[in-house]
Amino acid sequence: MDPDTDIGGPLHKFPVTNHSAIANARSDDQVARQRALDTILTSYWKPVYKYIRLKWQANNEDAKDLTQGFFANAFEKDHFARYDAARASFQTFLRTCLDGFVANERKASNRLKRGGDMHHYQLDFAAAEDELAAHSVTSTLNPEDYFHREWVRWMFTLAVEAFRQLCLESGRMVHFQLFERYDLNDDDSDVSYASLGLEFGLEPATVNNYLAAARRDFRRIVLEKLREITATDEEFRTEARSLLGVDAK
């Protein structure tokens, strides 16, 4: 198999995916539109904040204001409704808008004056700042790659949280705990199906089955989250490959 094979129309027009927050950002339905903007905010605020801190060398207070200001401005002026999937991925479009916004704000030097009437979103900047402090930025990454990597990390973080919530609501917390112990194990201790079986009072085969089911659910959630923030099928496929780090080779 070879990745060179080109499949696609000369105009690269693809249908819009259902349930896409990007598509709904231009909806006439106020509720759908608001939900879409919330999804975009949730999916991108943390990578945006960290990117501003890294690329624009903003201190944490300025970065908070710029993050709030960027989303408030974009939602107010319907910037995301202007996104054209044929030209770039939404992630690239958002980052370009962000660079433009920060540059303008810097030029006008009025960013701190916005505070009064600006809408403030409830965002956990302290957690983002803790992460920045605890995990230093790799010097080899350029700001664009850093933004992408942090977006990938944030998407998986949101998916883990959604999966935890799903398990909690469906009374399957043991699935989540097994998943957390086996697949999100940060320490170097050897964790096996047998040791987890002993710990949770399950047969190793049951641990295997539970983990397989957990991973299946987790996979579905990750792809659903991605589908929400991509505008077209083609963008979904491209971003899925990028998110999973499996670009054709």
Next chain:
Amino acid sequence: MKWISDDNLNHLRTIVNDPDFSSTKYTFVKELARGGMGTVYLAEDRELNRLVAVKVLNTPDVTDDLCRRMIREAQIIAGLEHPGIVPVHDVGTLADGRIFYAMKFVRGSRLDEYVAQGAALRDRLRKFQAVCDAVAFAHAHGVIHRDLKPQNIMIGSFGEVLVLDWGVAKILKPQMNADELRSIRIHPRPSASNQTMDGTVIGTRDYMSPEQSRGEIDQIDERADVYSLGAVLNFLLAGKGNKAARAICSKAMAHAADGRYSSASELSADIGRLLDAEPVSAYRENAFEKVGRWVSKNRFLVLLVLAYLLMRIFFIFTSRS
């Protein structure tokens, strides 16, 4: 929310990406190759205790378009029972919802790797002829490959030649066994758009016919594959080969489809004649070239006659002295 380390992030990516074979008789072994539509994995068939290659869609396709392409690819290959086409063993849906099909695992190297290993020109041409024969068989069954290139051709460990990746093939006439196709119990949501629309560009630039590059789907027939075969031949010749070989290449790659060989069989026949040092249809020889080719073909006889003549001359001189 808990911070996800880089190691865990990579692990989670793998979890999401790796195929979930838990509902099948296959055990994941390793990834073999990744393409635009799907990834091929090496897997073990636990029932038959053998290794197979399993092609799995990269990501679930929301419109089912890729699922249809994948099933169609499996059906096309299954309908083409030929030693030069990899047999499909199985098709189905994984527990994670992705379509897969299992096929024979071919041990060997791709045609470009085979050439890089320093294969002799004559051997390359023999392999090329085998490729033409497999493609001619597909054409006889109304299937146009549309993506022939060295990367889609395998040379097996025993020298067998296999044409792979029928994912973008076009069916000219439905000659496959309809009952066999219906027996495959995978039915994605029906759609009116399971055929390539005019204006769509499919293939690989360097090996694509002009009509294919222009997206003229209706104009694509066997001769589009003949063009791609010409491009493969050009790759195999790598600037070598005599005038006849280059003429075959030029004819196969003629800009206008009417100027090309009308079929892969015709091209194969010309390659056969080239290998047997007989006149090829693509090139008109002058008298000297005809003699040169005759000499080349009858080298042993010519050497024998020359040796005889030399001996006669030697005897004449020795008897006079």
